[in-house]
Amino acid sequence: MKQKQSADEKEILLLLKQDREEAIRRIQSWYGSCLASVARGILRNEQDAEECVNDVLMQLWNHSLSAEITNLKAYLLKTTRNQAITFLRSQQRKKRGGGITTVSYEELSDCLPDQRVGFSENEDEALRMKLNSFLDSLPKEKRLIFLKRYWRSYTVSEIAEQLGRNERYVTNQLYAMRQKLKRHLDGKDE
Secondary structure, eight states: OOOOOOHHHHHHHHHHHTTOTHHHHHHHHHHHHHHHHHHHHHHOOHHHHHHHHHHHHHHHHHTTTTOOOSOHHHHHHHHHHHHHHHHHHHHHHHHTOOOHHHHHHHHHTTTSOOTTSOOOHHHHHHHHHHHHHHHHHSOHHHHHHHHHHHTSOOOHHHHHHHHTOOHHHHHHHHHHHHHHHHHHHTTOOO
C-alpha cells in the first residue's frame, strides 16, 4: 500500500528533479534532525552521523531523476539507516572487531529471509506488511524493546536502563520476540 505524498513532498521532489539546491535545504530543515538521530543511534558518533546524513543527501541529489520516491520521509529514513549500517560495517572491518549493530542483526538472521536473494516489489511489500503486523501485535513495552534493539541498535544494558528493567528481562523478551517473529513470518502464529 503506497502512502499519499504531501504537497510539500511533491514540491521538494519537483525541485530535486529541476536540480534546485532549495530542495536539499528544505529536506535538511524538515527532516535533518530526524535523519541525524537515526544515524547517531547506529553510529554512536556525532561526526560520523553528520557525514552519513550528508552522504544520503548527496546520493539523493545525484540520483534524483531516476529515483521513484513515493514517501520522501520513509525513503530518507530507510536510506539513512542503510547508509549508517554500511558505514559501521566498513569501520568494523577496518578495526577487525564486532559491534552492537552486527550482533543485533545476527540475532535476527534466523527470523528474516536471506537478504542476498533478490525480492520482487510484491515480496518486499508482503514482508513489510508482516513485520508491521507483528510490531502492531506487541504490547507497547515489548515493541519499544524490539525497536530500540533492532532499529536503533541500542545495547541490552541501554534498553534495560531506559526502561528500569534488568538486563536478563530484556534479553529474555528479545529472545521470545525473535521466536514469535519467526513463527509470524512462517505463518505459524499461535
